[in-house]
Amino acid sequence: MQIVKSQFSNKIDWHSLLNSGNRVFIGSNAAVPNALIDSLIEDGKGLNDIEVTHISTLSDDKWALPEYASRFKINTFFIHGKLIRKAVEEGRADYTPCFLSEVSGLFSDDILPLDAALIMVSSPDELGFCSLGVSVDVVMSAARAAKHIIAQVNPLMPRTCGHSFLHISEFSACIEHQQILPEVAVPEATKIIDRIGQYVAMLVEDGATLQLGIGKIPNAVTRYLQHHKNLGVHSEMISDGVVDLIKNGIVNNRYKTFHPGKTVVSFCFGTQKLYDFVDMNPHVEFYPSSYVNKPANIAKNDNMVAINSALEVDLSGQVVSDSIGDHFYSGIGGQVDFVTGASKSKNGKPIIALPSTARNGEVSRIVATLSEGSGVVTSRGNVHYVVTEFGIASLQGKSVRERALELIRVAHPQFRDELLAQIRKKYWVPDYQKNTPTDIPELGDMQLLRLDMSEKFYLRPLNPSDERRLQEFFYSHTKETINMRYNYTPGQMTREKSCDLVSVDQSKDVALTIVRQEGSKVRIEAVGRYYLIPQKNSCEVAFVTRETNQGQGMAKRLLQTMIDIAKKRGLKTMFALVKSNNKAMISVFEQFGFVRSLHSDFQEMELTKYFTTDKESIQTETAQGESK
Template sequence: MTFPDPVAIPAGLRLTDWIRPGDSVVWGQAAAEPEALTSALVAQRHAVGPVTATIGLSLTATTDPAHADRLRFRSYCASGTNRRLAQAGALEILPVPYSTLSRILAPVDVLMLHLPPPRPDGLHNLGLVNEWLAPLIDSARVVLAEVNDRMPDVPGDIAVRPERLAAVVRSARPLRSLDSAPPSDIDRRIAAHVCGLIEDGSVLQIGLGQLPDAILGGLRDRRDLGVHSGLISDGIAALTEAGVITNARKTRDRGVTVTGWLLGGERLWRFAHRNPGLRLCPTSYTHDPAVLSGHDRLVAINSAIEVDLTGQINAEVADGAYIGAVGGAAEFLRGAHGSRGGLPIVALASTVRRTGASRIVARLSGPVSTPRSEAGIIVTEHGIADLRGCTLAERRRRMIDIADPAQRAALDAAPPLP
């Protein structure tokens, strides 16, 4: 992964005016990171003193392990440039359900926001995120902001009063984007199986990456899809602009795409800016199984590092290294189980591309991120295993059938899990 260059520090900015030794500092993830402020924190960390920085998915140079001499980094994930911290042993993982993050973090000492310019009423929308940041605004001792002229003004249910901001740094810099390689042939084969399950009028929850891109690309012939997701990407914007996503049949939030944050590129930023058909909401809403199950035909599409023959899912550790997250998969899968006509889907390639090792396994090599009680439909390029209502023996047979053919004999010979 390319390690990005840091943003220039505004002249005269002294974070010691607001940050004290021992403080907890939180900022937004991905393009919502206020880099004018975080770059200053990195540069001034010895003057500021030791602080605990809680971060999400990072795309910036803030997460250089060299900065861990004074910054204690915590995160729910090891994604993006967080991987570098994790490899150096400088990242502390919070292995918690995504919806609980704001409750776990509150109260915080210093909250750093990356905001768009104020609305005509003088208030700021939150830009690209709401999720676990917005509930922390009231609990923070100090709120600092980078106000970026290029930040999209995305509608949400929380606005920031200018008097709540102890200091504001102005900028007009481009936003960070996450590069995604084109889907592979295996991605397209998996996507074809997944897309075959999705009916017109379904409500989608889906993540980022090559496989989600392939799935979204395979839905262009559907009608009146809706979205209620933890995050959205360029693919959601493309399907909306194509008239595929209308949210017209949603049983909740009809006519509106609901999400917690956005990660994509210029197409997504243009789509999101002042779009009345889009609303940013906190994780207490986006990930609430009761809210999710209130949707008809909720299709929750998540992925995994490996799945065992009983349906237990590891989404965190590969080859002994922490690379993923607990995230919100279990909450979305639970919501889809409770949805009328819902589909709790976990989609993954049957083997590791680099080594050929099976990702359908007799026993997990990492933690159980999602228990088998939440397992639903597992999809690989070799087919679909619907585990709902199945006994352990029935699950075992169905899982072996979607494993790589070269791995099936070994899986069949492995002793069954109790």
């Protein structure tokens, strides 16, 4: 069968296809059939009160202009673009909240029956099949459910693989009109977004399958996956960042357990580079959102990592992502679909990533209580991780008290005291929890450092949310370890005492921990501290390691980090008091240049490190300070 241009209409007879009061669907994202919209406006005069339904649209959204209010009533499932947002604000358009995976069912089950689907397709092949190209999402389902398919055949539309084809014989009418696909430039990197991308990338293990949402943060994440291996993609959308990951062999879908070997998506938008990449690419398959976003299908991917953003998160973990107060801003989209699917995946990780503040730092996105009118899109029971530029909050299995402390830790420092004060009024946090988390500036922007060891070990500051972990760490010690470390046998590590030990002003004293973290499973393996002695411009240092990890270099790593911090803070000396028979610990200190000195207690040995060559001057100053 050969398709010739004479089979395309030059003009659509809208009055033979539609009646006033009908409901029509408009194609999505980068595949809005603008020529059909122009034709309907010009040649469909006399047709009024047409309900227009759609999801996100990358278009001039002409149908939303006030002058067409009597002709078109908009009902959108996702608010995107200034005109659509303004129409919703002014009451000329409706917003219908719905999971993206369930939008198709509204059409197929006649909850919102469609009289016509206005779509954009590629040129037909020699068999007459046209591809929906870069936007299969809910377009395929709308086309299948509508009484009439009205198509704009665009020679510039890529032909994408998967479940993306319709035969030209299915169209009630079609026109050929060339339309350049809208390009969305790769967002410029910022320091804050880059740091969020780094933290999120730390949660992605080799062999994981990814869902990447829309915006700056997913693009930043892709920049920090360049050293990962054997990643897969099962995502409602992809953008330019994924192209390089596939070309560099980082995404090869080798270990996917659902559609192995294939990148699975429902739509894409980005630059022409992306559109050229997906054209006739058998490695990237497009399927309807009802299939891609179905939580049960998402969960079939082991190690599924879902990365989405939000407008606001409260201290219990509730996520707001479609409104600012009672001002509807975007939509539910696929966030809940993928958060749910990833949470049910074997070793899955649902992640919410967002900057800690909004309005140029004026307001916190981490809040004690949600803004009035805000709607919860993702519940507190679904989210496993919340990531900001200040770190990773792990929420799975945490009590409300622990969640609050975790989330305060990743809030902007200028809001932490206020957040703690607000939730203390609600008794989420006991009165003995007095201090908010503080960062260690000397560690740099990233307060979580992955160690080069055989297992998943990380070095970071100890913080208030570690209270229970530190208690468990203490009770894991043998009596010998406790005696060696504390020189006596403490009877009990109460929650109050543990809270005091993890609530550290890290700008003065230092408390570091090495944790083993696998997903949401976190265990303290070693702790190192130094206590500042201002009058001597010195500090006392100590550390303890879980017995099963002794000899693996954790003590050395903690000590080296504390030495580096002390030097940067301009301290003159660092000293430790060690039991004389603790040869292993003495050896560690001496390897770092600590020298022995006499101590009044013959059972203890004092070891001192001098951060200057003028040792005699320091000893004199110290003696003078003691005499005072």
